[in-house]
Amino acid sequence: METLHLPLKENSYNIYIGSGLIRNSSLLQEQITGSQVFVLSNPTVAALYLEPLMESLDGFKVDSFLMPDGEQYKTLATVDRIVGELLSKSHNRNTTVMALGGGVVGDTAGFVAASYQRGVNYLHLPTTLLSQVDSSVGGKTGVNHESGKNMIGAFYQPGAVYIDTDTLRSLPARELSAGLAEVIKHGILADAKYFNWIDQHLEALRSLDPAFLTTAIRRSCEIKAAVVAEDEKETGRRALLNFGHTFAHAIETGMGYSGWLHGEAVGAGMVLAADLSWRLRRCSLEAAAQIKSLVNRANLPVAPPEALDTEQLLDLMAKDKKASDEGLRFVLLDGALGVVQLVSDVPMEKLKETLAAGEALCEK
Ligand SMILES: NC(=O)c1ccc[n+]([C@@H]2O[C@H](COP(=O)([O-])OP(=O)(O)OC[C@H]3O[C@@H](n4cnc5c(N)ncnc54)[C@H](O)[C@@H]3O)[C@@H](O)[C@H]2O)c1
Ligand SMILES: [Zn+2]
Incomplete structure (x- = not known):
């Protein structure tokens, strides 16, 4: 234990x-x-x-x-x-x-x-x-x-x-994958070595190897706990835990909270955030592609649902923005895997490129 x-x-x-x-x-x-x-x-x-x-x-x-x-x-x-x-x-x-x-x-x-x-x-x-x-x-x-x-x-x-x-x-396999989305997220936002470890041991995690599971759960809890300890009531840093979530919330709302699990929306949301980070020259294409590949191997969606087009997604995010009173903000990579930053001045044309990329996210 x-x-x-x-x-x-x-x-x-x-x-x-x-x-x-x-x-x-x-x-x-x-x-x-x-x-x-x-x-x-x-x-x-x-x-x-x-x-x-x-x-x-x-x-x-x-x-x-x-x-x-x-x-x-x-x-x-x-x-x-x-x-x-x-x-x-x-x-x-x-x-x-x-x-x-x-x-x-x-x-x-x-x-x-x-x-x-x-x-x-x-x-x-x-x-x-x-x-x-x-x-x-x-x-x-x-x-x-x-x-x-x-x-x-x-x-x-x-x-x-x-x-x-x-x-x-x-636990049903689909629910396990949904949880893995948040595990992968922790690697992306705080620890590149952990991201690579998950990448390397994904099959062991998916087959519920107890030693690997314990290591992953511990490291993920540690990462979340460290952010929470600095910002218990979510006034600042805790927002970094939302990597992929601005997109995920739009997807979940657009799907009427049915059909897709939260973790599945986070899977696609993280690929969208990686793609946007790359388009804004905030990370390499390789780093973005690594995220997409791991999300895909975890059996999670790597693009938004076909039912939602660019305009609908933009509209959903704008509504969310009004509700939050803080403007449209994204947690994006800050140079490389393992470091993220809250970014509020994302150019609309780049955001539209990401939302329109579909299956070609994180690809040149
Ligand atoms: N408080 C927070 O910080 C925070 C963070 C993220 C999500 N949430 C909330 O968590 C909820 C989603 O949680 P969830 O993904 O655990 O969903 P859930 O609680 O609905 O569980 C998913 C399904 O798995 C079943 N289940 C649970 N444990 C099982 C097991 N061991 N074996 C077989 N079946 C099992 C449940 O009965 C349910 O049908 C949402 O309401 C979300 O808002 C809260
Ligand atoms: Zn989440």
């Missing part, structure tokens, strides 16, 4: 990474402060992992609640049901909320923990690769509003995160 410490002043905590953590009763019980535990999961994940977790929590008064599976249930209505459940089972301020599931369960449980009786202990067991390397690090919690994703929420750090790599064995 590996332990990664997140130094966030009074909100510091550990991330534990390894095989079999759900069955590690003494480790899981260490951070439980009272006598009550409330486990939030969904039927898909609970069928696989709730029983061993309950066994590990032997000795505590444990209640569990299964929210329906799906992004569309990450809502205030679900939070309201969960709070009703907590109250009816008499959970007091010393209770511990535990999330067992992917990012949807984690974001919802974290928000419940942040707000139930003004905040209770929160422990997180992320079970998708995306939630292990991304959503479980950094303390962003929240739910969607019908007018916008993640529009209601709070920054709330857990007491600990337990990443059991064994849970990835049951």
